Amino acid sequence: MQKTIAVLNQKGGVGKTTTTINLAAALSKNKNVLIVDLDPQGNATSGLGVDKSTQEQTIYEVLNGTIQADKTIINTKYNNLSIIPAGANLAAAEQELVSVSHRESILKAVLSSLEFDIILIDCPPSLGLLSVNALVASNYVLIPVQTEYYALEGLGLLMQTVQRVQQNLNESLKLLGVVMTMFDKRNALSTQVIDEVKKHFGQYVFDTVIPRNVRLAEAPSYGVTVFEHDKWSKGARAYKSLAKEVESHV
Numbered sequence: 001m002q003k004t005i006a007v008l009n010q011k012g013g014v015g016k017t018t019t020t021i022n023l024a025a026a027l028s029k030n031k032n033v034l035i036v037d038l039d040p041q042g043n044a045t046s047g048l049g050v051d052k053s054t055q056e057q058t059i060y061e062v063l064n065g066t067i068q069a070d071k072t073i074i075n076t077k078y079n080n081l082s083i084i085p086a087g088a089n090l091a092a093a094e095q096e097l098v099s100v101s102h103r104e105s106i107l108k109a110v111l112s113s114l115e116f117d118i119i120l121i122d123c124p125p126s127l128g129l130l131s132v133n134a135l136v137a138s139n140y141v142l143i144p145v146q147t148e149y150y151a152l153e154g155l156g157l158l159m160q161t162v163q164r165v166q167q168n169l170n171e172s173l174k175l176l177g178v179v180m181t182m183f184d185k186r187n188a189l190s191t192q193v194i195d196e197v198k199k200h201f202g203q204y205v206f207d208t209v210i211p212r213n214v215r216l217a218e219a220p221s222y223g224v225t226v227f228e229h230d231k232w233s234k235g236a237r238a239y240k241s242l243a244k245e246v247e248s249h250v
Contacts, residue, residue, distance in 0.1 A: 002118070003117070004111065005138060005139070006121045006141045007122055007144065009144055009158065018181070019144045019179060019239075020044055021035070022225050022227070026243030027120075028080040028081040031116075032115075034084065035119075036084045038131075040088060041086075041124075042087055049224060050083065052086065058085050062084065063107065068113070070114060072084050097129050104129070104136050107134060108136050127157065127161045132165060135161070135170060136165060139173065140174050142177060144210075145179070148190075152196060176250070177245075177246075179210060180197065180210065182211075207245060210238045211235065211238060215229055
């Protein structure tokens with residue numbers, strides 16, 4: 001049965017796209033996986049080596065009804081890993097969808113015809129209509145949280161949004177978990193932040209912690225996953241471990 005996971009945090013720079021790409025790559029070893037790039041910045045698209053500037057059929061055209069979702073799917077160079085790309089025009093979708101009926105459920109409708117084991121949605125760094133569409137279309141929400149001083153700032157608002165979607169639009173939506181990112185073991189604050197997040201989220205915090213890792217940071221500039229860039233790196237091992245935890249949860 002197909003499972004859809006929204007990777008969401010309204011704060012930018014928390015490792016959301018890095019998590020989406022590398023978790024998807026790790027899961028694709030055993031599953032047929034699709035990434036939906038729902039971020040107008042299109043970083044998941046370029047991070048997989050797809051030239052977003054040349055794409056004429058993107059998630060934007062899917063959302064405005066000019067093309068079917070299956071016509072926009074790009075098979076990446078990785079077996080079992082595909083992507084629906086995003087371009088800069090996606091930024092206009094937020095305003096254009098406001099006047100559309102059932103505007104919160106458009107993404108759910110267009111993805112329902114697809115057949116993948118797992119769909120990962122890389123959400124924009126906001127809690128607007130695109131992110132709400134992702135939550136309505138998903139079975140689970142995965143929240144990357146950076147191990148820094150302001151880690152918990154905004155998480156309350158994010159969880160309120162998730163709860164409102166659960167109550168009004170998607171009662172089957174579940175919190176898959178919180179994954180701590182950019183962890184630096186040399187920094188005592190990083191450990192303190194993890195302890196603080198565990199106080200709030202308890203069992204929902206994944207055991208796997210994603211380290212601050214040069215190889216992880218370098219990989220997108222080459223348009224590859226960390227597994228292709230350096231499969232023995234700490235970052236690669238961490239995402240492999242996270243994938244096992246995600247599989248056991250879903």
